[in-house]
Amino acid sequence: MTLHTPLLRSAALAAMVLVAGCGAGTDAAAPRTLASTMVSSSFGITQSDAYLTVDTGAGLVFKVRRAGGDITSIRYRGGPELQAQNKFSHISSGIGASTSYAVAAGVIKITLTTSSVKHYLLVRQNDNTIYMATSVTAEPTVGELRWITRLKGDVLTTVPAESNLDGNTGPIESADIFGMPGGQSRSKYYGNQRAIDLTLRGVSGNGVGVYMAYGNRESSSGGPFFRDIQNQSGTDTEVYNYMNSGHAQTEENRLGLHGPYALLFTDGPAPAAVPDMRWMGGYDLAGWVGASGRGKVIGNGLAGRDPAYVYTVGFANADAQYWTRAAANGTFGSYNMKAGTYKMTVYKGELEVYTETVRVPAGAVATLNTRTIRDDPASDPALWRIGNWDGTPAEFKNGQSFISRHPSDVRNAVWGPVAFAVGSSVGTFPAAQWKNGVNNPTTVSFKLTAGQIVNRTVRIGITTAFAGGRPAIQINNWSSPLPAASAQPDSRGMTIGTYRGNNTRYTYAVPASALVVGLNTMTIRTVSGSGGDAFLSPGFAYDALDML
Numbered sequence: 001m002t003l004h005t006p007l008l009r010s011a012a013l014a015a016m017v018l019v020a021g022c023g024a025g026t027d028a029a030a031p032r033t034l035a036s037t038m039v040s041s042s043f044g045i046t047q048s049d050a051y052l053t054v055d056t057g058a059g060l061v062f063k064v065r066r067a068g069g070d071i072t073s074i075r076y077r078g079g080p081e082l083q084a085q086n087k088f089s090h091i092s093s094g095i096g097a098s099t100s101y102a103v104a105a106g107v108i109k110i111t112l113t114t115s116s117v118k119h120y121l122l123v124r125q126n127d128n129t130i131y132m133a134t135s136v137t138a139e140p141t142v143g144e145l146r147w148i149t150r151l152k153g154d155v156l157t158t159v160p161a162e163s164n165l166d167g168n169t170g171p172i173e174s175a176d177i178f179g180m181p182g183g184q185s186r187s188k189y190y191g192n193q194r195a196i197d198l199t200l201r202g203v204s205g206n207g208v209g210v211y212m213a214y215g216n217r218e219s220s221s222g223g224p225f226f227r228d229i230q231n232q233s234g235t236d237t238e239v240y241n242y243m244n245s246g247h248a249q250t251e252e253n254r255l256g257l258h259g260p261y262a263l264l265f266t267d268g269p270a271p272a273a274v275p276d277m278r279w280m281g282g283y284d285l286a287g288w289v290g291a292s293g294r295g296k297v298i299g300n301g302l303a304g305r306d307p308a309y310v311y312t313v314g315f316a317n318a319d320a321q322y323w324t325r326a327a328a329n330g331t332f333g334s335y336n337m338k339a340g341t342y343k344m345t346v347y348k349g350e351l352e353v354y355t356e357t358v359r360v361p362a363g364a365v366a367t368l369n370t371r372t373i374r375d376d377p378a379s380d381p382a383l384w385r386i387g388n389w390d391g392t393p394a395e396f397k398n399g400q401s402f403i404s405r406h407p408s409d410v411r412n413a414v415w416g417p418v419a420f421a422v423g424s425s426v427g428t429f430p431a432a433q434w435k436n437g438v439n440n441p442t443t444v445s446f447k448l449t450a451g452q453i454v455n456r457t458v459r460i461g462i463t464t465a466f467a468g469g470r471p472a473i474q475i476n477n478w479s480s481p482l483p484a485a486s487a488q489p490d491s492r493g494m495t496i497g498t499y500r501g502n503n504t505r506y507t508y509a510v511p512a513s514a515l516v517v518g519l520n521t522m523t524i525r526t527v528s529g530s531g532g533d534a535f536l537s538p539g540f541a542y543d544a545l546d547m548l
Contacts, residue, residue: 157237
């Protein structure tokens with residue numbers, strides 16, 4: 001029998017010893033270890049006037065400051081101090097929480113409390129992991145909703161290259177994107193994974209590894225392809241779990257319980273697997289929804305798919321988000337969802353091609369018969385097409401570099417302006433276009449026969465835009481009306497490690513009178529009422545464009 005067996009959860013919780021008087025400013029007794037409930041002599045928690053000191057019994061020892069809740073010291077197997085000393089590890093930028101703790105056989109639970117946040121740190125005996133969850137009724141007043149582990153950079157030295165600021169020559173944009181000798185760039189925004197790909201990520205050095213297991217993303221925001229900060233290295237080595245932020249986020253922040261997630265400590269190598277954190281539901285975490293309040297969706301198939309692409313099915317409402325990849329035959333299943341009504345979106349690659357509303361019943365299954373995809377622009381016959389309708393600019397020039405470097409990085413090909421002939425290599429077409437000082441306009445040349453001179457439609461798909469940037473076209477002597485700006489996140493967009501915002505498709509009705517037999521030229525200009533220079537001028541990223 002183990003402590004996290006479901007039938008023993010209530011009993012285990014009842015057996016926990018709640019230690020009061022651990023809030024900031026509370027008088028404390030002499031340091032003591034609650035060894036009476038411990039199985040081994042080293043496992044336990046010690047209280048002093050200023051700190052709670054936790055020993056996992058397997059080599060991890062860390063201190064939590066009672067006045068505020070920050071982790072101020074971390075040591076692993078008797079090695080050097082891992083915790084940075086200029087800044088500590090905490091939620092947001094530090095929440096000034098009161099602290100309390102409870103102890104059961106083999107489990108320590110520390111609760112950090114403010115008027116709008118409860119953050120939990122749980123430790124199990126002989127497990128060098130800090131299990132966490134964060135319950136919020138409002139966003140923190142200082143900083144964003146994130147857990148940030150700040151470690152010593154001279155100890156944890158094996159770090160992701162894209163976010164390693166060592167040797168930088170100073171900021172090149174704001175105070176968070178840095179240049180390197182030779183013209184390369186680094187930032188905490190670069191090298192980050194999509195939410196659907198988050199499992200384990202961390203740093204190592206000197207016989208220790210520290211890894212974040214990102215766990216449940218149901219209360220985070222942005223959907224399956226959202227990217228946010230995971231690491232930054234310099235004087236400190238930082239490991240993040242971002243839950244809500246303003247970094248090109250396409251949804252409103254979700255409140256409730258974020259997580260569970262976990263910080264794992266090893267002898268260096270990454271853990272073999274993400275830990276099972278379901279046991280934490282037995283420890284009275286605010287906002288935890290158990291199995292009785294959850295349901296699932298089973299889809300019997302998706303017709304109309306392009307076999308060249310992976311399809312993802314996402315679910316979202318104001319309280320939760322989920323996603324699952326469809327199988328090769330189009331079937332899919334999404335499990336352990338909070339009961340409620342969701343917008344279901346089917347993505348071809350990262351492009352929305354089908355939506356509907358789905359109700360998920362508590363303790364039951366919503367079964368969907370085969371759905372047919374009817375909004376894939378690639379299914380429309382085109383006179384010519386440039387790029388793939390997939391919600392990404394990956395096939396275009398510099399299209400794969402957004403996530404790993406600043407657009408000004410010398411490793412990028414020269415942006416342009418570009419003159420593109422239909423039929424040329426798509427890799428010479430720009431992945432993005434900015435209004436001022438980079439690559440505006442782009443021209444596209446194409447040939448028509450007399451029989452092709454009819455009323456036509458031009459479509460341009462974008463994946464994101466900055467400062468109201470959008471494409472306006474001119475074909476020969478005819479100009480399109482000025483299109484409206486798309487709805488996009490209030491963010492710097494393409495310079496902070498992402499090409500994703502809100503996919504938008506612009507459609508232009510081109511009269512036959514605008515076209516000529518032989519060579520035609522389409523000029524695409526980035527237009528906006530806003531200003532700015534170079535990569536901070538209005539701009540957008542391309543998905544695909546075609547003429548029907």
